[in-house]
Amino acid sequence: MASQSSGSSKKRVDFFYDVLSPYSWLGFEILCRYRPIWNMELCLRPVFLAGIMKESGNQPPAMLPKRGEYMFKDIKRLAKFYQVPVQMPRDFMGTVIKKGSLAAMRFVTAVDLTEPQFVESVSREFWLRIWSRDEDITQPDSILAAAAKAGLSAGQAQKLLEMSTSSEVKDRLKTTTDEVLKYGAFGVPCSVIYVDDKPQLLFGSDRLELLGHLLGKKWQGPVPASAKL
Numbered sequence: 001m002a003s004q005s006s007g008s009s010k011k012r013v014d015f016f017y018d019v020l021s022p023y024s025w026l027g028f029e030i031l032c033r034y035r036p037i038w039n040m041e042l043c044l045r046p047v048f049l050a051g052i053m054k055e056s057g058n059q060p061p062a063m064l065p066k067r068g069e070y071m072f073k074d075i076k077r078l079a080k081f082y083q084v085p086v087q088m089p090r091d092f093m094g095t096v097i098k099k100g101s102l103a104a105m106r107f108v109t110a111v112d113l114t115e116p117q118f119v120e121s122v123s124r125e126f127w128l129r130i131w132s133r134d135e136d137i138t139q140p141d142s143i144l145a146a147a148a149k150a151g152l153s154a155g156q157a158q159k160l161l162e163m164s165t166s167s168e169v170k171d172r173l174k175t176t177t178d179e180v181l182k183y184g185a186f187g188v189p190c191s192v193i194y195v196d197d198k199p200q201l202l203f204g205s206d207r208l209e210l211l212g213h214l215l216g217k218k219w220q221g222p223v224p225a226s227a228k229l
């Protein structure tokens, strides 16, 4: 459960995301760049976007054709501006809507439960596969390849893959998804912070300047100078 930072001067930011979401990738990379600058305790919280859509009664944005068209252009412009190598998969419907991210998000959840220091690198490798190189993230071999690139040993990755279908992992992914729904989520990414002891949910990778403002921190654009070094 997200809560106000206790003890340390670090501000806690819970970042809820699904690797099926390119906007989540943008937000993730920006927050990773800002983590030392804003002195944040960045808590990466894997959720299942399809579950959020279902429970909130929402639909993937691209289901509205005009919005889908806009999104393609938006992502291309943002990738350049934010300096994150996002590229649309050739078969958007097949990759994003039909194949989905359940196996990948269960794997990330298993990593979070047992090897949390790898959550960031594993998530990034999934995004690089699906949203940069147009590669699969659903098959066991694809998941193991992402895990290897992220720095997990073959033995660790195989164990985590087996664990990812356990009820412990399924329950944890559902609990985290339910948690962000309680904060008011209808999509991803969502950042949750506490201001005056009250949780504040911010939707999108385009609300990080506001997030900084609420934390009393300065926004230096999507690629702050120290991240360019």
Ligand SMILES: N[C@@H](CCC(=O)N[C@@H](CS)C(=O)NCC(=O)O)C(=O)O
Residues within 6 Å of the ligand: 020, 021, 022, 023, 024, 058, 059, 060, 061, 186, 187, 188, 189, 203, 204, 205, 206
């Ligand atoms: N304006 C947001 C858009 C984020 C967005 O479209 N996220 C998708 C998933 S990739 C979503 O969950 N959309 C739900 C909605 O827009 O209602 C941003 O720039 O990050």
